[in-house]
Amino acid sequence: MTAYYTTLQDILEEAGLHHVENGVALSGVVDGINTTFTTDRKPITDRNFDDTVTVDDFVVFVDGVPVKAVSVNEAFGVIELEKAPKHNSVVTIDYSYASVPLRVVGLARKAAIAWIDKSMEGVDPCAPYGKYGREIPGRVVELCTNYAAARLLIREYGFNQDIEGTSKDGYKRLEVVKQDMQEFVKSGGVCGDGSDGLSAGFGAVGARCDGDLFGDFPDRRHPRNDDYYERED
Incomplete structure (x- = not known):
């Protein structure tokens, strides 16, 4: 290797x-069904120096409470959550981009x-x-x-x-x-x-x-x- x-x-x-964004809104429909959201800026970058962008490199919040993300496409800034946020919830993220x-x-x-x-x-x-x-x-x-x-x-x-x-x-x-x-x-x-x-x-x-x-x-x-x-x- x-x-x-x-x-x-x-x-x-x-x-x-390398730029850090905290508490910024994610784009996506918040209707209690949708689980896919995107960042305004991309690509999403690594934050723990392991050369791989995973769900461990950012934190998504729904109404201020951390929630679980199950996948990320760093190039397009696409993030999939485990559960759909409830209707009219506020969905934000702490992440970094290049x-x-x-x-x-x-x-x-x-x-x-x-x-x-x-x-x-x-x-x-x-x-x-x-x-x-x-x-x-x-x-x-x-x-x-x-x-x-x-x-x-x-x-x-x-x-x-x-x-x-x-x-x-x-x-x-x-x-x-x-x-x-x-x-x-x-x-x-x-x-x-x-x-x-x-x-x-x-x-x-x-x-x-x-x-x-x-x-x-x-x-x-x-x-x-x-x-x-x-x-x-």
Whole structure:
């Protein structure tokens, strides 16, 4: 199974594209029969860092009381409740959503992992990271998160907005993370020559070996250069 170096939620939060809504109304007929409702904003996103959107990632309330949801289609914001709310009940939700399609976040992460693996190939014998269920080094998590976030910000804002020097400046972020990568390469990474052996423990997280919304990608050992990430809707 593939080790993902960071979660989609971490990337979205770092890019400022993860938004939380509490107590907002759900769309749908409240007639005592209907059990299907939709969120105004979508896609619904993960809130517990497991890369999977389930009914555990939001809470639906009927007249202020939590009720059970039995299914969710995160892409379309469709939620099915176990029981139909009574006629004229007030149905609300606490949830989070993203400003970009989750598939695009997955592509950004894929590009980041390929970039890291290519950069560390022949430098660090521990790369690619997360093999055999080992923890992902904290430095690798940081590089992957920041690179993917920078790519998303470039996609969202580009050259045509006055964001230079702000947290939305994806080009500046990309420049910084490339400098960080150069330092990581020079250090030998986790196990290479010059490595202090500390990177694996500092801020490390569990290996992301579970399948997620985007599946495996067989080309990760032979990535193209880091400029191949393109906008896809």
